[in-house]
Amino acid sequence: MHGNSVPDSYVYVTEEGVTRHYADGSVDALAWEDVVEVRVVGDPDILYILLDRDGQGCVVPQSATDTAFLARLRYLPDFDLDRLGEAVDAARDDYVVVWRSPEPPSPLPDFEYD
Numbered sequence: 703m704h705g706n707s708v709p710d711s712y713v714y715v716t717e718e719g720v721t722r723h724y725a726d727g728s729v730d731a732l733a734w735e736d737v738v739e740v741r742v743v744g745d746p747d748i749l750y751i752l753l754d755r756d757g758q759g760c761v762v763p764q765s766a767t768d769t770a771f772l773a774r775l776r777y778l779p780d781f782d783l784d785r786l787g788e789a790v791d792a793a794r795d796d797y798v799v800v801w802r803s804p805e806p807p808s809p810l811p812d813f814e815y816d
Contacts, residue, residue, distance in 0.1 A: 711723060711766070713762050718734065719736075720752060722760055730760040731760060736754040737803070740786075740799070740801040
């Protein structure tokens with residue numbers, strides 16, 4: 703039978719964050735406000751890896767990106783689209799960090815309990 707096959711995964715990009723749904727039902731999601739690092743790796747396809755400060759993240763294949771994803775990356779503080787383009791052009795098996803948050807994560811406040 704011919705027809706549209708079910709994709710291995712699909713990605714939603716919103717103003718709030720990025721969500722990737724896998725064919726097995728698992729989901730990776732990350733809010734834009736939690737992104738502290740963006741990496742690019744060629745595996746052999748180009749992958750964008752968004753990480754939070756705990757090392758959790760969302761892997762976005764280039765094939766699942768659109769102009770909304772790239773436009774949203776530009777809103778990260780001091781994000782350089784030229785650096786991203788260079789990293790994509792030179793992508794190999796090892797990752798390249800194309801952006802890190804310029805602000806260190808704030809420490810959690812100490813709470814005193816009575």
